[in-house]
Each structure stands twice: as structure tokens, then as C-alpha cells.
Amino acid sequence: MTTSSATLPSLVVRMLRHGRLGDGLSFLDLGTGAGGLTAYAAQRIGDRNVTSLDVDPYLTSAAGERLARLGLHPTFVTADATDHVPGTYDRIVSTVGLPAGPGLAPVVAALALGGRIATTIGRTCLILTGWKRSNGDVVGVVERDTAGFMLTRSGDDYPPALTELFALARSAEGDDRSTGSYPVVDMPNAWELASMLQVTAPGVELGYAEESGTRTAYMVHADGSWARASAKGTTLPEVHQGGPQRLWTALERIRDRLNAEGLLPLLGARLRITPDGVCHLSRGNWRGALGDR
Template sequence: MDWQTHARRLADEVVRPESRWHHPLATTPRHVFVPRWWADGDQGWELRDGLADPEAWMRAVYSDQTLVTRLGPLHADDAEADATTTAGKPTSSSTLPGLVVTMYRHAVIADDSRTLVTTGTGYGTALLCRRLGEERVTSVDVDAHLVKVAGERLDSIGLHPHLAACDITGELPGEYDRIVATVSVRPVPASWLRALRPGGRLVTTIAGTGLILTANKTEDGGATGRIEWDRAGFMRTRHGNDYEYPTDDVWETLAQDEAEETFTSRYPLLYPPDAWDVMSMLELQLPGIDYRLSQDGDTRTVGLRYPDGSWARATATGFLEPPVVHQGGPRRLWSALERIRNRLNREGALPVYGARVTITPDGVTTLNRGSWACTL
């Protein structure tokens, strides 16, 4: 199987030939790390087996796309052949190579940087080993099974970084010049600051947002940095075998709940995950909102649900008609969304991207830009 040709093509698509990441991309066999994956099909999630269709396998793994490898607690490696399911949401994946490289570039990795990364399938770890040498790379994941399998696949291509199964939000197994997390956190764990060497740098994303946070360790044990202008979204850190999501019954109940407030919006219907700056601003104010989008013919409904029982649903027919909004509970979720859209309409931009970041030694993280500030 001529995977090298595909890998070189991927490298040419992602970076320029003179980039230090071109050689790792061109010489790392991504297919080794993703032999099976879940594809989002018309009938739900459909299992793809690389060996069953080698040409499709090469096209998928050597394209710049994310491949889901775990739904809920079910690894694609362990699923029955031709499996199809509508249950579960992604809990692990092989991140698109271009975004992995973007995160590494934001880390400003030097040739001698001892670096901690998150494991997942192990592909991103392999790229870093090719770039730095395996002795400078530590890779961790909360899922011991993922760490074991990734270790076996790294070993099969001659790479032996330090691997550990641990909760990345807890104590880390060493000291590092760089920490790069392709999972999202809120706030930045204080353990990262303790594990960073003087002058070290961390790169992560804020949970529930499209915000990349970079920060350099300061002499007082804290860190300062900024929210980058690039966008990225990663799965949240998890502490168990799966995430907790509202069930379909909860959403069906929400769709029938009698509103405490009803009004017609002044704006077209928006599904916040489609507008990362708006979603990020809302998530910073109200962390942990769940979203649901449903469609019946030309009629679309967007649902929002907050852990304290607050809810909102907005329904519109067509794309020009303003939606009718129903909301209830302790907080007015759609009204909070409207205020953000008012600000965007008034000022032309939101202050989240480009914001300065200050992290205290105990992990209290504050963003500010101009007169706007938010503490996580």
C-alpha cells in the first residue's frame, strides 16, 4: 500500500515545503493510528473499516479532516463490522492534521522543548516525535485503553515517547517547556503552571468555545498571554467513560414546555455553534449550555438548555422570517444571546478574539480587551 504518496500530498496541502512540520507530516503513517472510524451518515454514525476498502481508507486518513474514533464508550476498533448507530456522541477522534500543526505552531516549539501533549489516537504524538525526537515527548490521556493502543501503534513505527494514563486536569507526570492540549478546559488547571518550567508556554482551548488560549509562565508562577485570532474547537476534558448530555426525552419535554416569556426576535434564527464568536461570548457568560437544532420541512427550531433548568426555543419558517422565542427558568438564555448579537451589530465585532489573558498561580483565568473583562 503506497501510503507515502498520500502522506506527501497531505503535507503539501497543510504546510509549505520548507516548514519544519512538512517532514513529520510526509513520513508519518496516519492510517496506522486510524484503522477504523465513525462517519456521520444519513442514518446516523456508520463504521468505516480501512481494510475493507483500502482506497477509501487512504483518501480519508490522508485528507485534512477530523476522524471520530470513539462514540460514547464505544471505540471504533471494538465495534462490530458494518455497525450503524444513532446513539452516543464523539468522545475521541484523530484531529485534522492542519489543526494539530496549528496548535503546535502556537506553542512556538524549539528543537529542545520538552513537550507534553494529549494522546487520542497517537497521531499527533507521532508528528511531535518526528519533529523533536521521542525522548522529549510525553503523551497523556484519561482513557487507559487509548494510551495502550496508541503506545502499540507508536511502537509499530519505531516511536517510544513517554506515555501515561492520567487526568490532564490533575497532577502531571513531569516538568515541561511546552504543554499543548487538544482537549478543552475551563479554567486552565493550576497543575499545568506547576508542571511548566520557567518561561514555559501552554496552548489550549476554552471549553465550549472556539477560543485558542496561549500563555507564557511568569516569575510569580502564573502566566500571561492572549486569545489567538485562529479558531479551534476541541472536546471537553472528561473524568469518566463518557460525557453527560441531555437525553432526547429532556429535549422533547423542552419542546412542549409552557414559556414564561414569549417574543419575536429582531434577528434571523441563529444556531450558535454555527457562529463561533457569538457562541464563545455566550459560553464565557453561561458555561455549559447545550444546543439542539431540528428541522421539519422549512421550519427550523433551535433549543438551548442550561444546567440550572433554564431553557429557550426559537422557531422560524424560512431563512428571512424572524423566529418566535419561548423561554423559561431562572435565566433568560435567548435574551442573553440577543444582547450579544446587539453588541455585534452595534460594534461590528466581539471582544473575545485578541483578548489578553492573565492566569494566577492557582489557575484563575481572566480575559480582557478594552473595557470588557471576563473571569473563568
């Protein structure tokens, strides 16, 4: 299984712009990977101001050697950012999908008062940016920009996916059967829909398959919920659902809103990240949260 990736240079630049680096400011790159973002930052503000952190000692070591050949010597740290982040920093940019809630709390704690963070949240396309206030909250916005990064991990590999539930979703007869209101969509690549679903049903995992013109979407959740929707082309699908949540029903409510309003409330929403790592979102009369359950 892939445990690191090289981020597109254009996305690296966008994330650095969201982070608003500046001369003399201490900077933390979360998710060393190949070391590209670390190198950009070291060139921009000087390597003495730059720290790069990754859970994988091989990645930090290899990136250190790679950048040394370019004459760059930032600090590399091997640590699990979801458990503890050594030091405090004026700017933090994460190119891994951090988990909202307790796994984000150590990163918030490592941000200096008045400092700025730019990060994505795991399983979403959302780029969150904000400034740390004196009460410990980070206040900002969900940027009108999107990105998708690999999830954080705590060891040599990622935890196994919900393989048994996905197997159930592929073949089981649901205790709730219906005809869907909308055609099947490739949810893993429908970023804004998938992100809104993460606010509605945090922790949902998504799958999609297409074979001989039949499109099938799968949704599973650690609480035992699952859903499958399948149809030829863009015809309305047969939907099977099981478990305590009705995941496909939740998705259709989101699509109802999208059709009625022409947009979803996520991009451009106001953001408040509390010290416990919970991300509170609001736009107009809409409220949502990530990491609070």
C-alpha cells in the first residue's frame, strides 16, 4: 500500500500561499513526503526557520539527504502529529489529511498565538485556514479552493479499510430497499458532495465501480451502516441500505439541497477550530461540525 506521495508543484504553491509564509516566521511542514514543500519553504524563508515532520523515519531521512544535496538544511522531525507535535510555530501547512477532533488537537496546540494554519481534513476536499486567537481557538474560513491529500497515519501503514462491511455492501440484501432519486455518482471523486457527507455522517467511507455500463456506489460506516446503489448508466438506481444510519438517504438530502440552492454551504464557510480539534462550520443559518462525534 502507498504510504507517501509527491504533491503536484502547483498545489504545493497554493498551500504555501494559503499559509502566508513570511521572513523570520517559524514554519512547520506537516507531511514531509518527498520533501518538495519543505524545499520551497526553505528557499523562501531560510532553512533555519523551517521544520518538516513525518511519522515515517525513512521519509524524513531521505528528504533530509535529498535537500542537503541542494544545500538546504531544515530541521526534520519524526513524530506522530496526531499524538504530539514538538515545538510551536508561527505558520503550519499540512499536506496530509488531518483528522478533525482529538487527532487535530496536537497541531492546534503547536500553533503559536497569532499564528496561521492551512490544512486539509481527512476524507474531504476542504482547505481550512485560520489564525490562532488568545483563547486558543483558530478562527478563519473554508477556502474557496479544494485539495485532496492522503490521510495521516500513526505507524508504518494505514489501518485496514472496512473490508468486511464493503464486502457486505457489495452483495447483501438491504433491510431498506428503494429506488433512488438521482443517478449513481462516483462519490470518491465527487469531492464537494463527499465532503458535505463527511459533515453529515462523519467517518463514512466510499467506493465506486463501473462494469459493462453498470455504475455502482458503495458507502460504509464503522457503526455497521452500509449502502449500495446500482444502475445502468444514468437511470435511477436500485438502493439497498442496512445498519443504524441510512447513508444513501443522507446523500440524497445533500443532493436535494444542491439542486434547490445551486451550491453547498461548505466552500466559503466560516471556521472555528477549538483546542479539542473540533472544526465548527457556519454559513448563514447553516451549522456543521467535524470531529465532534
